[in-house]
Amino acid sequence: MSHDHDKKFVYADNAATTSVHPKVLAAMLPLLGEVSGNPSSLHQKGREAKQYIDSAREKVASVLGCDAKEIYFTGCGSESDNWAIKGAVQNYLERNKTDKCHIITSKVEHHAVMHTCKALEKKGIDVTYVGVDENATVNPDDVVAAMRDDTALVAIMMANNEVGTIEPIKEITKRVKEKNPKVVVFTDAVQAVGHIPVNAHDLGVDMLAFSGHKFRAPKGVGGLYIKSGVVCKALIEGGGQEKGKRGGTENMPGIVGMARALEIANEEMQDDNARLAVLRDDLIRRLLELPNSRLTGHPTKRLPGTASFTFEYIEGESLLLMLDMMGICASTGSASSSKSLEPSHVLLAMGLPHEIAHGSLRLTLSHETTQADVDYIVECVTKVVNRLREISPLGRN
Amino acid sequence: MYSEKVMDHFTNPRNVGEIENADAVGEVGNAKCGDIMKIYMKIENDVIVDVKFQTFGCASAIATSSMATELIKGKSVDEALELSNKAVVEALDGLPPAKVHCSVLAEEAVKAAILDYYKKTGKDTTELEKICTGCCESCSAHDHHHDIPTDED
Ligand SMILES: Cc1ncc(COP(=O)(O)O)c(C=O)c1O
Ligand SMILES: [Zn+2]
Numbered sequence: 001m002s003h004d005h006d007k008k009f010v011y012a013d014n015a016a017t018t019s020v021h022p023k024v025l026a027a028m029l030p031l032l033g034e035v036s037g038n039p040s041s042l043h044q045k046g047r048e049a050k051q052y053i054d055s056a057r058e059k060v061a062s063v064l065g066c067d068a069k070e071i072y073f074t075g076c077g078s079e080s081d082n083w084a085i086k087g088a089v090q091n092y093l094e095r096n097k098t099d100k101c102h103i104i105t106s107k108v109e110h111h112a113v114m115h116t117c118k119a120l121e122k123k124g125i126d127v128t129y130v131g132v133d134e135n136a137t138v139n140p141d142d143v144v145a146a147m148r149d150d151t152a153l154v155a156i157m158m159a160n161n162e163v164g165t166i167e168p169i170k171e172i173t174k175r176v177k178e179k180n181p182k183v184v185v186f187t188d189a190v191q192a193v194g195h196i197p198v199n200a201h202d203l204g205v206d207m208l209a210f211s212g213h214k215f216r217a218p219k220g221v222g223g224l225y226i227k228s229g230v231v232c233k234a235l236i237e238g239g240g241q242e243k244g245k246r247g248g249t250e251n252m253p254g255i256v257g258m259a260r261a262l263e264i265a266n267e268e269m270q271d272d273n274a275r276l277a278v279l280r281d282d283l284i285r286r287l288l289e290l291p292n293s294r295l296t297g298h299p300t301k302r303l304p305g306t307a308s309f310t311f312e313y314i315e316g317e318s319l320l321l322m323l324d325m326m327g328i329c330a331s332t333g334s335a336s337s338s339k340s341l342e343p344s345h346v347l348l349a350m351g352l353p354h355e356i357a358h359g360s361l362r363l364t365l366s367h368e369t370t371q372a373d374v375d376y377i378v379e380c381v382t383k384v385v386n387r388l389r390e391i392s393p394l395g396r397n
Numbered sequence: 398m399y400s401e402k403v404m405d406h407f408t409n410p411r412n413v414g415e416i417e418n419a420d421a422v423g424e425v426g427n428a429k430c431g432d433i434m435k436i437y438m439k440i441e442n443d444v445i446v447d448v449k450f451q452t453f454g455c456a457s458a459i460a461t462s463s464m465a466t467e468l469i470k471g472k473s474v475d476e477a478l479e480l481s482n483k484a485v486v487e488a489l490d491g492l493p494p495a496k497v498h499c500s501v502l503a504e505e506a507v508k509a510a511i512l513d514y515y516k517k518t519g520k521d522t523t524e525l526e527k528i529c530t531g532c533c534e535s536c537s538a539h540d541h542h543h544d545i546p547t548d549e550d
Pocket of ligand 1: 160
């Protein structure tokens with residue numbers, strides 16, 4: 001195996017996106033091939049399409065521990081994030097006949113949440129960005145302390161996409177609701193759904209976003225759980241689809257695929273995660289043997305497939321490209337990947353200095369990852385880090 | 398996204414290392430910006446007879462460092478002063494627009510080293526001192542003499 005380097009390929013970027021499960025593809029293909037009606041049409045093909053969507057909604061709801069009528073399908077995780085935040089704020093403003101209110105979010109959110117909050121800030125909405133500890137964990141005390149009389153929404157992610165930390169959403173929700181049950185709690189669970197158990201009713205949140213391509217459905221389909229009784233104004237107006245909450249002809253094959261993918265993920269989660277955690281921890285232990293390397297994110301409360309690091313004295317894009325040439329697909333939060341000259345806001349929020357944050361690497365494993373893959377990753381990362389350190393002026397005495 | 402030449406100089410950079418007792422040393426950039434280049438020159442009769450570099454940075458920072466050292470090796474100090482980031486980028490068959498700022502590092506490192514040489518040899522440095530030897534941030538603050546496209550994205 002280790003003599004086969006030229007042909008070796010290891011996809012270790014599953015937090016970016018996953019491959020479509022063959023059973024998901026099989027469930028979708030007939031729907032793409034034959035006459036497929038518009039779910040809004042009254043004729044037989046329309047009714048058939050609607051039935052597919054209804055049944056998909058039932059499946060998703062049963063895995064996420066909620067009622068089918070609480071599930072709304074969207075075009076992606078980013079849309080769900082935008083919708084939840086803008087819809088909750090809009091409802092607050094209309095109900096209270098005001099043009100001002102307050103949002104609480106964290107400093108480590110995905111851009112889909114962060115940039116939505118920044119856009120609202122420009123329109124005069126106040127936003128508090130709660131900090132995190134060195135493991136990227138949000139402290140529920142800080143969220144509660146930030147609450148004001150005019151707080152409309154709390155938006156904290158369930159699992160972090162860069163460092164894999166799992167946030168205490170149940171605890172945050174409980175504490176926020178104790179202080180003021182009217183405040184809407186939203187969680188971006190895009191990295192969590194399909195990977196760790198997520199039960200909407202048990203978490204107690206009002207809204208929860210997910211995205212199919214993160215758990216082996218195709219790209220371009222997502223969803224938003226909206227608890228019964230919670231009002232979230234429509235983001236996309238249209239022809240009355242999704243109970244008038246989300247206009248646009250439904251991506252029926254995508255929705256069917258996502259429901260199937262979620263069922264499969266749910267069935268295989270326990271076995272997959274036990275195996276993944278062993279590989280992940282082996283990868284972490286061995287890469288931390290490199291001098292001046294560190295694990296980023298919580299040491300134990302982390303996604304089963306996520307191993308994330310910083311390596312001092314080198315820069316992430318260089319690391320990534322050299323790994324790419326060895327057939328390893330990974331990800332970095334370095335400035336060079338962001339165009340802005342600023343390294344990852346997540347790593348900075350965790351208190352890492354700029355120079356260290358530039359040298360980050362995220363490896364996200366999947367059901368396909370083998371021990372041999374981990375061995376190969378360790379071998380290549382070690383080689384590349386050493387090579388780049390030879391070129392670097394830093395870390396010498 | 399990168400040309401073959403960039404990938405070649407990135408994966409197989411020329412002139413990496415240090416020169417002991419160098420006649421000129423220049424260091425520009427800082428770790429905060431994510432790019433640092435340190436350049437060492439051996440200079441005889443105002444001719445750069447040897448040059449080596451060390452770079453912390455992205456692939457284009459490493460590739461432009463490597464190409465810049467190739468372009469000035471064997472040249473006179475005056476010729477090396479003429480080296481622009483544009484020439485380095487052209488020699489590499491171009492860089493993506495968002496990456497052109499990285500090439501400024503190499504131009505400035507060369508100038509910083511020659512400034513060091515001027516100082517050591519007692520030459521007039523007034524003209525050279527006017528040239529910034531800062532990091533990416535300070536360069537984008539006054540990028541008049543660099544060829545950096547503005548990338549509205
Ligand atoms: C935490 C988180 N939120 C939101 C998104 C956006 O999802 P999508 O790519 O479906 O728009 C992602 C994916 O990158 C994510 O990781
Ligand atoms: Zn750069």
